[in-house]
Amino acid sequence: MPKDKIVIYCQTHPPNLATIDALKLEDLQPADGQPVVALFNLRTGDREHLSGLYRRPDAVLLQVKEPT
Secondary structure (H helix, E strand, C coil): CCCCCCEEEECCCCCCEECHHHHHHCCEECCCCCCCCEEEEEEECCEEEEEEEEEHHHCEECCCCCCC
């Protein structure tokens, strides 16, 4: 697949991919520099939501920023 093409999943996606919100629910976050590998298009009623998908195995533990 050419580098300028990205896969778009509709309504469902493979379990090894996750949105940032899904990763946060698992206390994970994308690693520094981890690229979006696909897009997820979810349609609910008359609305459409497009989110980036990250490889779950490449994610790292969520780092909570301390207030300064």
